[in-house]
Amino acid sequence: MAWILAQRAVALALTLLAASILVFVVLEVLPGDPALLILGVNAREDTLAALRATMGLDQPAVWRYLTWIGGLLQGHFQNSLTYGVPVDELLAPRLAVSLPLAALSLSLAVALALPLGVLAAARRGRATDTAILALGQLGVAVPNFWLGILLVLLFAVTLHWLPAGGFPGWEAGVGPGLAALILPAVALALPQAAILTRVTRSAVLEVLGEDYMRTARAKGLSRAAALWHHGLRNAMIPVVTILGLQFSFLLAGTIIIENVFNLPGVGRLIFQAISQRDLVVVRDLVVLLAGTVGVVNALVDLSYAALDPRLRHGADGARPDD
C-alpha cells in the first residue's frame, strides 16, 4: 500500500514538473505583452519598461521559472499581473463557485446514473432497459454547452424559474446560490450521467454473470438482495474508474459552462487570464488543475483498494480494469 502510494506520489511529481515546464514555455512564446495590455495604446516606451520592471518581466526566463516554482513549493503564490493580488487570493472566491458546481454536478450525475444503470441492467432487454439505453445514447451526444443554452431557454427565458446566469454570491444565501448553480450543474451532469449509466449498466451486467452471484442466489438471497449485497461493490470498480476519468472532463466542462452561465469560477478565470496574458495566473492554474487531476486519479487508485481487498496487500496488485 505504502509502496503504491510512494509510486503514485513520484509519478505525480514528475507529471507536475513536466506540466510546469510545458506551460511556462508555452506562455513564454505566447504572443502578447501583458504590460502593453495594461497600459494600452497611448503608453510610452519608458512607461512600459517601468511597468515590466515592477512585474519582474525583465528578469531572465530561467530565473523567473525558478522563482515561480520555488515560491509554489513554499506555498507562496505570485501576484496576478492584471489584478495585482496573489493568485491564491484570486482563486479562493472562484473555488467557492467552481467546487460546489463540480460537487453538485458530480453528485447529480452519480445520483442519476447509478440507479438508472442498475435498473437497466436488472431489466435487461426490456422496455425500461431500451428506454434508458436510448436516453443514454442521446445524453452522450448532447454537447453540454448546448444543453446549457437549452436549459436557459426553457427554465430562464420561458418559465422564469431559475436565473439565466451569474452568481449572486454565497452571502446572498444558500438558496439563491444553489439556484444559480442548478442549471449549470444539470448541463454538466446530464452528459456525464449518460456515460456513467452505460458503464454502470455493463458493470452490473458483468457482475450479474459472475459465479459468486449464483452462489449468493443459491444461499436463498433474492435477485435484489444478491445484487445489493454482493454485486454493487464489485460493479463499482469500473464505475469509479470512469468517475475518475470524468473528473478531468468535468474540469474542462466547467470552463465552457461557466462561460455559458457567466459564473465567476475557476474556468472563467483561466479563460480570462489567457486572454489578458496574465501569465502568472495561467501557469498557476494549469499546474493546479494538472495536480488536481493527478490527485483524483491517485484517489481513484486508492478507492480500488477500499473496494477490492485483493489490492490491499498488493498481492495481485494490478488494476482490476485493463
Place this chain on the structure above:
Amino acid sequence: MPLSFARGPARAVAAFPVLAAVLAAAISSWPLTARAAPPDSLVMGMVLEPPHLDPTAGAAGAIDEVVYANVFEGLTRIGPDGAVRPGLAERWNVSDDGLTYTFRLREGVTFHDGSAFTAEDAVFTLDRARADASVNAQKGLFEAIDTVAAPDPYTLVVHLSRPQGRFLFNLGWGDAVMVAPESADTNKTAPVGTGPFRLTRWVQGDRVELEAYPDYWGEAPALTRATFRFIADPAAALAGIMAGDVDAFANFPAPEGLIALETDPRFSVVIGTTEGETILALNHRNPPLDDVRVRRAIGHAIDRQALIDGAMFGHGTPIGSHFAPHHPAYVDLTGLSPYDPEAAKALLAEAGITPGALSLRLHLPPPSYARRSGEIIAAQLAAVGIQTEIIPVEWAQWLEQVFRGHDFDMTIVAHTEPLDIDVYARDGYYFGYKNPTFNGLIATLDETTDPVKRAELYRQAQTRLAEDAVNGFLFQLPKQGVWDARLHGLWHNSPVQANDLTGVSWSE
C-alpha cells in the same frame, strides 16, 4: 419461473431521481424575480471588469467606468455634455501667455481614509504621473507641464513649457485624478479617493461594491450603495436585466438585445453618443495600401448602412472621417466615400489590380462590433474583387502584433478617446499615415486656445483625412443605455468613459 427482477428494490432505486427532482423543485421555489436592490441602491452592469481600480496606472476603460467621479476626482471634471467643469479645483486663472495655471482648491475635502486633500497632494499626484518611473498610461497628458508648486494648502500653480489648448480638459481625464501619497501605491486594490463613494468590496471576476462616503465634501448622492457587476456575455446581460438582477447597463453589450428591451415599458432604452470612431484601419506601410486609389476603392466598397444594420442592428452614425458627429466642429464627409462598388472596381483597375489578385489580412479584436463588421466587410470587399483573410485576435495580441508590431493589412477598431484626431499626426502610429500638411494642422491646433479657430482647424483636419482616405471610416459607436424606467440621472452620452452616479436616483 419468475426470472424478472423483484419489484421492491426497483422502486427503491427509482426513488433517487425523484429525490433529485424534489430537491430541484425546492430550490426553484426561492424568490428570484424580486428586484435586486432596494431603492437607494443600484446594480449597474458592465461588460468588462477593470483589471484594478487605479485610474492613474492603467488604460482599461473599465477602471474609469467604475471609479471616475464616483471614487476618484480630478482638479477638473468632464460633464455629461463633454464640457470642462470645476472639480477639486473650485476655480482657476490662466496667464495671458497660456503658460501658467493657478488653481484655487476646495477646502474641507477629505480622502476616504480621513486625511485632508491639500495642494501638496495635487503636487504629488502630478509629479508622480510625469516621473520617470511613472506607469501612467496617458503620460502624454502631462507632457507640457514644466513645474508644479503649492504656495499654500489651497493654491496650486502649474507652469507649462508650451501653451496647450486642451490642458484643462486633460486634467479632467481619469488618468489625472487626485491621489494621496500614503495610498497611491495601494489604490489598485484599495482605492482611496475623494469622491462621493468608497469601495466596500471587490469580488474579482464578479462585482465591485461601493457605498456612499459620509464625509463627502459636496452634496450627498441619492444612492447609498452601488454595485458594478461584470457580465461579459451578451445573452447573460440580457437575461440579467430582464430578470431584474441588474438595474442598468450604461452601454449594453449586444445591439440585438435592445430590440426586446425597447418595447418593454419596464425599461428605458437611450441611444446616446460616444467618442468611439470605428474605423477600418489600413496599414500604409504595406503596398498597395500606400496607394490612395486602393484606399479609396476600399472606401467605396463599404456599405456603411449595411454595416450599421448588420453589425449594430441599426444603431450608430455613419462617419466619413475621424471625428465625432455630435461635436460642434463636425463636418459630414461621408459623401466623399459613398458606397459604389463600380467606382471601387474602377479605382482598383486604375491602380493595376486585377480582380481577385489582391488578398489582405483583416485582424479583428474581440468586441462584437469588430468581429461582425469584419465579417460583413470581408463580404463587401469580396464583391469588388479583394480577398480577405479574417484573423481574430485577443487584445494582447492585437496590441503587440497590430498596434506595435505593425504586422497587419487591415484591422477594425473603435478609437474611443475624445478628440483624438491628433493620433494621425503621430510618428510611427500603427496605420503609418504620413502627411506634413496634416501634422502642421495638428501642431497649430495644439497651441490654439481660441474656440472658433480650433473648430476651423478641426474641420480642415477632418477633410484632409477624408480626402486622403487614410482609413475606412465606418461609424460612430453608439452608447446603448438600458435601465430601469424608474431610474434617473444616468448619463445619456459618454464624452468620457465614466458612469457618474452622483446624480442618479430612483423615482417613487
Place this chain on the structure above:
Amino acid sequence: MIRSPHLNRSRLSPAGWVGGGISAVVLGTALLSLVWTPHDPTAMDIAHRLADPSATHPLGTDHFGRDTLSQLMAGARVSIAVSLVAVGLGAGLGVPLGLLAAARRGWLDEAVMRFNDLAFAFPALLTAVLLTALLGPGAINAILAIGVFTIPVFARVTRGAALAIWKRPFIQAARLAGRGRARISVDHILPNIAGSLIVQATIQFAMAILAEAGLSYLGLGSQPPEVSWGRMLNEAQTFLFLDARLAILPGMAIVVTVLGLNLLGDGLRDRLDPRLHARGAPRPNSHVDRI
C-alpha cells in the same frame, strides 16, 4: 445469459443500421454541400436577417440574412473535415506508437505509457484553449488540438489489443520462424486488431465532432467565412430571446451526427471487437456447463 446459437454475429444490429444510416446522410449532406446548397452559405442579405422559415429559406436566415439550411449543410462539411483529419492524425501517430510499444515493451513501452498519463493529466479542453491561444484560432489549429488528444487514446487501445495478440500461438510461431517484430506487427498484429481500431475510430470521430463544436463555440475553431456548427451556436447565443431557432438547429445537427456515429460505433463494436467476449458484455455460457 445464454445467447441463442441462432444469433447471427455477422449482422449489424438495428441500432447499428440506424447509426450507419444517419452517418451516411450527414456525410452525404457534407459532400453535397461541396457542389450544391440552396443558397450560398456565406451570402449576406441584411435586409432579410432573422427571417422565419419560408419557401425560399426552409429554415430561415441568421443575423446577417444568410440561409440557415445552407449554413448547416456547409457546417457539416467543416465539422466532418476537421474531425476526420484530427482522428486521422491521432490514429496515424497513435497506432504505430501503440504497435511499437507492444512489440518492443521495455523502456519504450514505459515511455509511451507515461506520455499517455501526462496527456490524460491535462484537461484536454484547457490545453486546446492554450494551444489555440498560442497558435491563433482556426480550423488547422483545432485539428491539431483535437488530434493531439486522440494520439494517446489510439496508442493505448492499440497497445492493449496488440499485447493480447502477441500472446497468441500463431504469433509465437511466426517469431520462431524468424520474422522480425516490425514485420509481425504489420502482417499479423495490425489485421487482427483492425476491428477494435475501426470501432475506436468511429467513437473518436464522434468525440472529435463534439470537441470541434466546443472549440468553435468558444470562438477557437474555424473562422469566418467558414461555417461551423459550433460557431453558429456561439453567434446564436445572443439571439436567444429574439430567435431561439438559431440556437436550436445547429445543436440538433451536432446531436444527430454524434448520435449516429455512436450508434454505428456500438453496432460495429458488437460485430468487430473481439474483446467484447472477454469482458464488458455477458459471457455466453458462463453459467451453464457448456451446453
Place this chain on the structure above:
Amino acid sequence: MALLDIQDLTVTIPGSTRYAPPVRLLDGVSLTLASGGTLGLVGESGCGKSLTALAILGLLPDGLRAEGAIRLDGEDLLTAGERRLCALRGRRVAMIFQEPMTALNPVRTIVDQVAEGPRRHLRLSRRAAREHARAVLHRVGLDPSRVSPDQYPHALSGGQRQRVVIAIAVACGPALLVADEPTTALDVATQARILDLVRDLVQGEGMALLMISHDLGVIAETARDMAVMYAGQVVEAGPTARVLAGPRHPYTSGLMAARPQRAGQPGAPLPAIPGAVPPPDARPPGCPFADRCARADTGCRTRPPLGTGPDHRHSVACHHPLEASP
C-alpha cells in the same frame, strides 16, 4: 415419498427468430432421490448435468423455459413463487459449485459469506450468525487457528476455498445437497480430501446428495444410485454397483472404457468414444448417440429409443442395449 422427484423435465431455449423452433437443452429427464439417499449424475460435458442441478435450485439462466415437474417433499418447484424458492434455497436444498476460484465474492470475508444463509433462514442475529458460521467453517475443516474466518477468499488456496463453498452450502443443514463437479477444479490430493468431507457431511447430517461429475470414479465412491446423461437425456439409470458392473448403454460402457485415461480437461473428447456430443440445436431425430455408436443401425437414426430395462431399478434407453451381466 421421495425427497426429490423429477418428472419429465424439459428445458428449452426459445428460437432466435419467430419461426425457428425452440431448442431442447434437457429432454424429458426423470430422476428420484430418497431422503438421505445419494444419487450420482454422470456424463460428458455439455450433457445437461449442470443444467439439471440449476433447474432444481430454480436458478436457470434468463430466457430458459422449464417444463415437467421438480418435486421437493412433494412441492413442485417449477410452479413455486420466487419468494418460496428463496426460502427453500440454502435451507432445504443447497449447492456446491464447481469453481471455488470464482464462486466466492472477492470483496467479502469468508465468515460473512457463510453467515449470510443462517442469518436469513435461521433468523439468527448478526452476532449469532457469525458464531454459527465460524462453527461451520471449523466443521468443514478450516481450523480458525490456521485459516482466519475474517480472511478474504483471495488469501485462501483452492481446496480451502472449496471448503468455504461447502460451508456455505451446508450452513443451514439442507435436506438435499447438490454437488456440481465439486472436485474438478482441484488437484488430485485435494480432490480426495474434499470428497471425504462431502461424504462425511452427508452421512453425519443425514442429507441427501446429488453428486454431479463426469468422473465415474467420483460417482462410484459417493453415490449408491446413478444416472447417465447424454445430450439432455437420461440414457441409463440404476444402482451404481449394478450399472458399473454391467453397463447396458453403449455410451455408459464407453465412459467406463475411457476411465483410466481420466481426461483431465473437462470437455476433452473421450478417447474411447469417437466424435463429440452434438450441440443442442443439431441433435439427430433418432437416438442422439447414434452417430457415435458402433451398434447403431438406420432405426437408431430415425426413432428415438424408449427407456426399457431388465427391471424397474435398472433402466436403459437404447434400441440395441448390451447384454445384462448376470
